[in-house]
Amino acid sequence: xxxxxxxxxxxxxxxxxxxxxxxxxxxxxxxxxxxxxxxxxxxxxxxxxxxxxxxxxxxxxxxxxxxxxxxxxxxxxxxxxxxxxxxxxxxxxxxxxxxxxxxxxxxxxxxxxxxxxxxxxxxxxxxxxxxxxxxxxxxxxxxxxxxxxxxxxxxxxxxxxxxxxxxxxxxxxxxxxxxxxxxxxxxxxxxxxxxxxxxxxxxxxxxxxxxxxxxxxxxxxxxxxxxxxxxxxxxxxxxxxxxxxxxxxxxxxxxxxxxxxxxxxxxxxxxxx
Ligand SMILES: [Zn+2]
Numbered sequence: 001x002x003x004x005x006x007x008x009x010x011x012x013x014x015x016x017x018x019x020x021x022x023x024x025x026x027x028x029x030x031x032x033x034x035x036x037x038x039x040x041x042x043x044x045x046x047x048x049x050x051x052x053x054x055x056x057x058x059x060x061x062x063x064x065x066x067x068x069x070x071x072x073x074x075x076x077x078x079x080x081x082x083x084x085x086x087x088x089x090x091x092x093x094x095x096x097x098x099x100x101x102x103x104x105x106x107x108x109x110x111x112x113x114x115x116x117x118x119x120x121x122x123x124x125x126x127x128x129x130x131x132x133x134x135x136x137x138x139x140x141x142x143x144x145x146x147x148x149x150x151x152x153x154x155x156x157x158x159x160x161x162x163x164x165x166x167x168x169x170x171x172x173x174x175x176x177x178x179x180x181x182x183x184x185x186x187x188x189x190x191x192x193x194x195x196x197x198x199x200x201x202x203x204x205x206x207x208x209x210x211x212x213x214x215x216x217x218x219x220x221x222x223x224x225x226x227x228x229x230x231x232x233x234x235x236x237x238x239x240x241x242x243x244x245x246x247x248x249x250x251x252x253x254x255x256x257x258x259x260x261x262x263x264x265x266x267x268x269x270x271x272x273x
Pocket of ligand 1: 065067144163172
């Protein structure tokens with residue numbers, strides 16, 4: 001059964017897909033539609049695209065970051081501009097040129113979906129003109145990846161946070177995360193959110209500002225705990241056991257290794273004995 005597109009604000013629709021519990025968002029204006037994120041396979045995206053086309057003509061695509069569950073439907077939009085941060089495009093180029101087999105569910109379907117690299121990249125900000133409405137794309141800094149972007153529809157009071165925030169799982173700290181910068185990147189994103197803003201996370205249900213504050217708090221605790229442990233000379237290999245963390249250890253393995261690597265030299269101390 002096709003995943004329904006739910007209108008969460010004026011001409012902003014979200015399809016919350018069961019597979020990866022990942023969201024596709026469609027934003028409509030007088031000149032056409034923008035599709036934000038394209039799911040984990042061509043086949044999965046094709047299922048939703050039929051419903052999207054009933055809303056209008058797609059004129060542009062956005063990838064919030066480079067992870068496969070957000071980009072592997074890109075090939076269905078051949079010839080259209082695909083907007084993303086320049087780091088996202090660089091990561092997808094590397095993936096296209098050296099692609100490991102997918103390790104997980106429906107691997108054949110994932111591997112059969114071509115990697116299509118975004119065509120229209122930017123470093124900090126971009127506006128997509130939809131006629132009666134402007135869609136703002138902003139790179140608030142590094143966090144979940146090096147190239148996360150936030151998408152804002154000011155007149156609809158909607159902000160899409162990509163995987164800077166997740167509703168249905170803890171935030172994903174992968175091998176490419178920036179745990180020490182993530183909190184301040186989220187602060188920039190939060191400055192765009194009011195108490196009436198509808199916030200769309202990369203995964204799970206739509207949320208509000210209080211939810212984002214809460215998760216930003218926990219992401220901040222992870223960074224501060226890493227800074228504190230490293231400052232006291234606790235080696236990275238002991239950090240998970242020594243610290244008090246907001247999420248289970250399995251979620252935080254890469255956060256700790258990456259966090260230690262990303263700390264400035266001065267804030268790390270060798271154990272004295
Ligand atoms: Zn991701």
